[in-house]
Amino acid sequence: MSAQGETPVSRRLSKIKHIVIICSGKGGVGKSSVSVQVALSLYASSPNARVGILDVDLTGPSIPRMLGLDGHPVHQSTDGWVPVYADGGEARLACMSVAFLLKRKDDSVIWRGPKKNAMIRQFLSDVRWGELDYLIIDTPPGTSDEHISLIEHLSPVHSRLSGIVVTTPQAVALLDAMKCVSFTRTVSLPLLGVIENMSGYACPCCGEISNVFSTGGGESMAKRGSIPFLGTLPIDTELVTLLDAAAETEQEDDKPIEDVEHEGFRLLRRYKATSSAKLFGPIVENILSRLSGFTAQ
Amino acid sequence: MIAIQQPLDVPANAPDHCPGTESDLAGKVDACEGCPNQDTCASGQAKSAAQDPTMIPMINERLAGVKRKILVLSGKGGVGKSTFTSQLGWALAADEDVQTGIMDIDICGPSIPTILGISNESIHSSSSGWSPIYVQPNLSAISIGFLLPSQASAVIWRGPKKNGIISQFLRDVDWGDLDWMLVDTPPGTSDEHLSVVRYLKDTVGVDGAVLITTPQEVALQDVRKEIDFCRKVGIPILGLVENMSGFVCPGCKTESQIFKPSTGGAKRLAEEVGIELLGTVPLDPRIGKSADYGVSFLDEYPDSPASQAYLDIIDRLRGILGDK
Structure with missing residues (x-):
């Protein structure tokens, strides 16, 4: 398995410009929702941007639910598995998850x-992603099999890899995030930066900000570890609700795709209306400029 | 190329150039001379412990004095497994005559040491095995964090x-007699869960098993998987706890709903699958x-609604x- 040699994975991913791994030591800090936000924002960043999102959380896949794709089957073509497209006919937002392969969605x-390891290798070598500008990979919590396998299989395309660490501000989460940072250093995965999620919550009644899970921890961790800090996101119930019930949102949308093409698909339109989307703007700009820096190197 | 090619199984107290306990050369190279574990490694015991x-x-002998063994599970991460486990431990240990032990098998993200306020401790081993860390005389814990x-x-x-470290936690820790052993697990349904x-x-x-969830569907769909897991491996489900609700x-x-129960929350799930909702x-x-x-939330804020919910x-x- 030499780094230079061609592998089925490197052949399959040869037309993908950037591969971004979203990780965090701890669970429930918002990796999947951040992955979706990164994907949607990159998708919207240019009318031609092609984005893929791969969910390697095998025992707890959340991406399909968040994109409103629960229960979609995956089709096999002669050229490999066809990913599920979240934006319908436009086919610029591709998604793959183990959830699409389960017979019943409650199956463990x-x-x-x-x-x-075998499943991840298949995801990387057998999915027909085609040409992509960005492939976002959402990972499970921890630093174990899935992560080691990903880095191993992606080693032939290491120059196109980068990572984002998501954390919440409380000490318990930061500890795990630091372990995650140690992991990225051990495997020499360059980090685009740290995102502090769930930092503060504005009461919908009086607007008072409560720091439910404390605040500022992610930023100070980034500073201590000399990692770029990408930004802070508050708890946004609108976003939680949108991503939790994305499928219902999609069902309301019975207008043919052609009619709404100029506005993007419904989830994206709804997402753009949330306050998180506005806050995410500078984060994505930051990500884009760092990614273009990577290419220049 | 990357991490896994280096021996990652080198114990913290190992001599320089330790080949790692999993290596075929364990206990047999020059660096092993004088290491207290040389014999164990050379005999292959360290490698094949699992x-x-x-x-x-x-394990039978070690855990013979443990009365109740409870697993705390959840499909999703960050829903409050470790917090619940710790509060449960503290609450049980409020009775001086009740001995409680907490075993943290979240190997990649151990939180129990921090939550119990014992993160600076490290494990001591004696002739009778590894000694767990005591929070108070009747509340002890073991975690890879130590x-x-x-x-x-x-x-x-x-x-x-x-799996190796989990088997060691079960086999080598000198718990003594325990009324309760609470096992805190990582998210998911994988190696750690299967092994324990x-x-x-x-x-x-x-x-x-006690299952923990938060109210939104993204968490509930992972709990459904955990219920499926419990049924497949034959673990009785004691009930479901909805955390972070409101x-x-x-x-x-x-009161507002941060994690909105878009599909009826834990209550509806519990009814659907026929398990008890222990509380929210x-x-x-x-x-x-x-x-x-x-610090113990129950001790700090005994009058808060959350403390009452935990105690119920x-x-x-x-x-x-x-x-009772």
Whole structure:
């Protein structure tokens, strides 16, 4: 497995410009919702941007639900698995997750490492992503099989890899985020930066900001570890609700795609109306400029 | 190329150039001279601990004095497993005559040491095994956090090594007699869960599992998977706890739903699948604060609605297990 040699994975991913791994040591800090936000924002950043989102959280996949794609099957073509497109006919936002492969959505995936490794290899080598500007990879919590496998299989395309660490501000989460940063250093994964999520919550009644999970921890961790800090996101119930019930949102949308093409698909339109989308703007600009810096190197 | 090619199984106290306990050369190279574990490594014991047939009787013997074994599970991360486990531990240990032990098998993200306020401790081993860390005389805990050189050290392990450490927690820790053993797990349904269930079921058994969730569907769909897991491996489900349900603004005292139950929350899920909803705990920022500072929320804010909710859940659990 030499770094230069061509592998099925490197062949498959040869037309993908940037691969961004979203990780965090701790669970429930918003990796998946940040992944979706990164994907949607990159998608909207240019009318031709092609984005893929790969969910390697095998035992707890959340991406399909968040994109409103629950229950979609994956089709097999002669050229590999066809990803599920969240934007319908436009086919610029591709998604792949183990959830698409389950017979029933309540089925548990009780797999030990070797099977998870095989699944991840298949996701990387058998999905027909085609040409993509960005492939966002959402990972499970921790620093174990999935993460080691990802980095191993992606080693032939290491020059196009980068990572984003998501954390919440409380000490318990920061500890795990620091472990995640140690992991990225061990495997020499360059970090685009840290995002502090769930930092503060504005009461919908009186507007008072409560720091439910404290605040500022992510920024100070980034400073201590000399990692770029990408920004802070508050708890946004609108976003939680939108991503939790994205499918219902999509169902209301019975206008043919052609009619609404200029506005993007419904989830994106709804997302753009949230306050998080506005806050995410500078974060994505930051990500874009760092990514273009990577290419220049 | 990357991390896993270096021996990651080098113990913290190992001599320089230790080949790693999993290596074929373990105990046999020059660097091993004088290492106290040389014999163990050379005999292959360290490597094959997980498959060791003597494991079963050893775990049996070790856990013979443990009355109740409870797993705390959730499909999703960050829903409050470790916080719940710790509060439960503290609540049980409020009775001086009750001995409680907490085993943290979240190998890649151990939170129990911080939440219990014992993150600076490290494990001592004696002739009778590893001594757990005591929070108070009747509340002890074991976690990989106690074995790491620094809090930022990442544990980059694949499954078999995680299984190895879990079997050691079960086999080598000198718990003494315990009324309760609470097992805090990582999110998901994978190696750690399979291992702890297999070892416990083959030996002293498991009394049941408490499932933790938050109200939104993204968390509930992972809990459904966890329920499926429990049923497949034959672990009784004691009940479901809904955490972070509703937030009371400290300014205007109005309750709002941060994680909105778009599909009816834990209540509807519990009805659907026929398990008991043990209770709902509101989202109180002081719970997270207490966890960060390593103090007991129940002791600090005994009059808060969240404390009351915790205590009711614990009473209900005791009721189910027939302790009252």
